[in-house]
Amino acid sequence: MATGKKRIAAKSKVDRSVNYALSDALTLLKEVANANFDETVDVTVRLGVDPRKADQMVRGAVVLPHGLGKQVRVLVFAKGEKAQEAQQAGADFVGAEDLVEKIQGGWFEFDTAIATPDMMGLVGKIGRILGPRGLMPNPKVGTVTFDVGRAVNESKSGKVEYRVEKAGIVHAPVGKASFDAATLQDNIVSLMDALIKAKPATAKGTYLKKISVSSTMGPGIFVDVAGVQALVK
Template sequence: MQKKTSKRYRRAAELVDPRRKYPLAEAVSLLKKLPPTKFDQTVALSFKLGVNPKRTDHMVRGTCLLPHGSGKLVCVLVFATGQAAIDAREAGAEYVGYEDLLKKVETGFSSFDVAIATPAAMVEVRKLGKILGPRGLMPNPRAGTVVENTAAAVKEVKSGRVEFKLDKNANVSVPIGKFSFLEDCLMGNGRAVIDTLLRARPATAKGLFFRKIILSATMSPGLNIESSFSLKG
């Protein structure tokens, strides 16, 4: 049975040429001209990468600090004690603690977007792997969420640091802001993500790295992006 699409989506699809690969700036400009929704959509870049996700040396994972923020209010939980806990609380973390939070999470609490932990706290936090792992909430050094400097980590997450990770089909999707953002802001965030992924390219990956790039908003058709990017700076 064919899925029905809304009139708004069909109007948007009429403005997009599915056979064309748009320069990023032109794609952002066109996306902003598509019929809006009643809510502020999330804008994302999705990548098909030229890597083998079954190979451990082809893993692509990391974080990117969006220069213009993500537009999302991020709720942060920090597993820490002592000065690290004080620093995290002062930096704006909503939930800070150790043994009390371990028990709370173990019994099902998950009303947070990011979990951060100090290396010392990870001794016990690791035991929550089966709970936090499937939700994508497990602190990880490569994601910048296992740190001594909890204050800096909390501030980065809240100011627009986003995490990315290769999936089993060699795809990576990264939010770059909200539909309400100015074009220049979406462009700046998009370019930051592209540069970060280029830097994360595995040394053993051969051939074309960006096989396909799609720009889209939550309820919009995707726009194919030219994929011949090189690092800036």
């Protein structure tokens, strides 16, 4: 009951008819994020694209300047010198066939997976397992690379992958409710900069249609799109 009352009280503070300035939206978000844990802050963006068309797919990754506020467990499929490079960079799990067997057995104690290109034949055997969970290495987001040291460092530093869904919507985490509003704003501006740069040449009309921010248990708060675009340099 208490949880229900909190949610009702939080929703009552948010005017769904208003597109808030980003700074005001984040101040309000922190005010209504009252769960008994440090909630994740997410951004939802509706794009003016048709994901059904291959040339209008929006996908990529960005390293947030202030990270995500959590430890990221990184797994690397590599052998030899590249395995050593991954270990030196701080990867949590490094291996090849042994890791494939563990994953086939139902083990998923990691948040992101990286692979060297020569390992993709092996990794492909578990593509149907990793793919639905968003864990399949992909060259488009920099997780299939021989520069494994850099890939591990970026993942540990707060690298966020984004991909437009069928409805033309992108969801991405940008930090924790415990972050101050300015820190969250910096992360959001970096994400929006990446999304704008990823605009397909074939996309017509308005590209950024709607933006909202929310915490894990909090209501969505609409953000003024023009104001966000002005913040992106």
